[in-house]
Amino acid sequence: MILAHKIALDPNDRPETYFRKAAGTARFAYNWALAEWQRQYAVWKADPTGSNPSDPALCKQLNAIKGDPFPWMLEITKNAPQMAIMYLGRAFKNWFAGIAEYLTFKKKGRHDSLALTNDQVTVKGHKVHIPNLGSVRMHESLRFVGKVLDGTISWTADHWFLSVTVEMPDPPSIRRENQAVVGVDLGISALATLSTGEKIGGPQAYAAAQKDLRRLSQQFSRQLEAAKVRAGLEPGQPIPKGMHLAWSKHMVKTQRRRARLHARVANIRADALHQLTTDLVEQFDVIAIEDLNVAGMLKNHRLARAMADMSFGEFRRQLESKAAQRGKTVVVVNRWYPSSKICSACGYKMPKMPLAVREWTCPQCQTHHDRDINAAIHVRIVAESSVRSSSPVSA
Numbered sequence: 540m541i542l543a544h545k546i547a548l549d550p551n552d553r554p555e556t557y558f559r560k561a562a563g564t565a566r567f568a569y570n571w572a573l574a575e576w577q578r579q580y581a582v583w584k585a586d587p588t589g590s591n592p593s594d595p596a597l598c599k600q601l602n603a604i605k606g607d608p609f610p611w612m613l614e615i616t617k618n619a620p621q622m623a624i625m626y627l628g629r630a631f632k633n634w635f636a637g638i639a640e641y642l643t644f645k646k647k648g649r650h651d652s653l654a655l656t657n658d659q660v661t662v663k664g665h666k667v668h669i670p671n672l673g674s675v676r677m678h679e680s681l682r683f684v685g686k687v688l689d690g691t692i693s694w695t696a697d698h699w700f701l702s703v704t705v706e707m708p709d710p711p712s713i714r715r716e717n718q719a720v721v722g723v724d725l726g727i728s729a730l731a732t733l734s735t736g737e738k739i740g741g742p743q744a745y746a747a748a749q750k751d752l753r754r755l756s757q758q759f760s761r762q763l764e765a766a767k768v769r770a771g772l773e774p775g776q777p778i779p780k781g782m783h784l785a786w787s788k789h790m791v792k793t794q795r796r797r798a799r800l801h802a803r804v805a806n807i808r809a810d811a812l813h814q815l816t817t818d819l820v821e822q823f824d825v826i827a828i829e830d831l832n833v834a835g836m837l838k839n840h841r842l843a844r845a846m847a848d849m850s851f852g853e854f855r856r857q858l859e860s861k862a863a864q865r866g867k868t869v870v871v872v873n874r875w876y877p878s879s880k881i882c883s884a885c886g887y888k889m890p891k892m893p894l895a896v897r898e899w900t901c902p903q904c905q906t907h908h909d910r911d912i913n914a915a916i917h918v919r920i921v922a923e924s925s926v927r928s929s930s931p932v933s934a
């Protein structure tokens with residue numbers, strides 16, 4: 540089982556400069572190798588007696604010439620360009636296999652990153668050690684214990700992050716009697732509702748950050764309109780193709796704050812999801828969730844915002860990997876099962892259940908339901924019956 544953990548770094552000046560240089564070198568190597576690959580491929584197509592381009596050959600080629608036209612490459616661990624070219628080879632393979640888009644050249648800035656092999660990344664407590672550079676502080680320690688496969692240092696918004704992939708032994712599968720089963724309803728009003736009646740809300744910091752984000756977006760739109768007017772355009776008029784609109788200092792500042800806040804919102808959400816999935820696998824043996832067709836539901840506009848916010852796909856991925864680590868079971872209930880329409884007490888099926896209805900009373904047994912708790916109980920009931928039917932019969 541391979542897991543990844545992304546941790547924020549606290550680099551001071553020296554690592555910061557090194558990361559920038561190394562990420563620049565990795566980007567340069569990638570772009571150089573992509574251009575060279577395309578050139579060699581065209582030659583090979585015209586005359587297939589020669590050799591097809593490959594990432595090891597390109598690595599060797601760049602290594603042989605780098606000191607002369609590109610002396611600045613010598614300042615950086617050779618791992619950085621090597622890994623970049625290896626990833627290029629992998630991306631080409633995916634493209635040939637038809638599972639990825641054609642490759643494009645990397646631009647400076649937003650997604651700067653540098654990948655390192657496991658011998659270049661030593662994680663100990665709250666520090667990561669990188670040869671030629673030294674130790675860099677991490678915001679938290681590595682969550683998984685196992686063999687480190689590789690590490691990627693990347694720039695997001697205004698922070699450097701280290702993402703470490705770790706290989707862990709697969710845990711034995713345990714099946715106990717009297718397993719604690721919980722049904723989970725992922726929701727719009729709460730992050731999750733459990734069949735135990737517990738509601739887990741999204742963090743308050745998240746709502747506050749979202750509000751700030753909306754305010755900054757509005758502020759940016761106003762500043763953009765003002766810049767357009769200064770450039771002689773009508774208010775609301777789209778920027779003509781090819782025209783370069785000069786950004787004011789205020790716009791640059793707003794945009795930077797917005798990027799920082801976006802990253803913060805993403806971090807809060809990620810933390811809340813990790814907390815929820817960890818709690819679930821620690822408390823219960825069997826966790827039942829609905830198989831929500833996320834892509835399909837995102838087409839439904841009313842749900843889209845809330846769905847995207849709650850990262851359901853990521854929720855399921857985390858839950859499954861954490862359950863696997865602890866020998867717990869995740870049961871995925873068929874997505875077409877109308878769990879919110881069926882009374883969990885008597886099985887009566889309501890003909891209609893609009894999303895706006897948060898509470899209802901069953902016309903058959905008079906049980907009063909909270910919509911989400913009822914749905915969560917239903918998911919649990921369906922999961923219990925499927926776990927029972929798949930358990931070995933004991934004598």
Ligand SMILES: [Zn+2]
Binds near residue numbers: 887901902
């Ligand atoms: Zn009922």
